[in-house]
Amino acid sequence: MYTQEEAKQIRKKFWTLFGDRCKLVPELRGRKKSWMLYDTKISGVDLKFEAGRNDASVILEVNHRSENxxxxxFEGIQKYKAIIENGFEGGLTWDFCYVRDSGAEVCRIYTSMKGVDIHRQNQWPDIYNFFIENMIRLENNFLAIRDVLKEEIRT
Known part of the structure; x- marks a missing residue:
């Protein structure tokens, strides 16, 4: 078992090394930022990475404060489900009421890699590869619908 400080240092090292690994990815070279993440150009829509003690996930999250x-x-994105899921062999998980650890309710569309643990450094290369492969795909699929989605949800 790790102390809180040790666990914090492990997470910090994990994400630092992930950033270094991303610099080696040909598809990410020449970009100002490696990943879109919070800069989706749609308010309340973010792309995220999560790694924990049981799994790792690549996420498209709708987190607008207003539930409506x-x-x-989320429903606007669902109209383009075939495009968002393009290239994801098993599809994605669509959760319209995901509750974060903080208690906040959000909508999530994601893929997960089960059975991995951020505390096991020998699993980090597999997690990094999962993150990179799936986030590139999710970003590209999202970009294919972003402009149309922005127009549709503007009211």
Whole structure:
């Protein structure tokens, strides 16, 4: 078992090394930022990485504070499910009421890698490869619908 400080240092090292690993990815070279993440150009829509003690996930999250707006955006994205899921062999998980650890309710579309643990450094290369492969795909799929989605949800 790790102390809180040791666990914090492990997470910090994990994300630092992930950033270094991303610099080696040909698809990410020449970009100002490696990943879109919070800069989706749609308010309340973010792309995220999560790594924990049991799994790792690549996520498209709709986190608008207004529940009505959040569901409206989520439903707008659902119309383009075939495009968002393009290239994801098993599809994605669509959760319109995901509760974060903080208690906040959000909508999530994600893929997860089960059975990995951020505390096991020998698993980091597999997690990094999972993150990179799936986030590139999710970003590209999202970009394919972003402009149309922005127009549709503008009211």
């Amino acid at each position: 707006r959040r569901l409206e955006v």
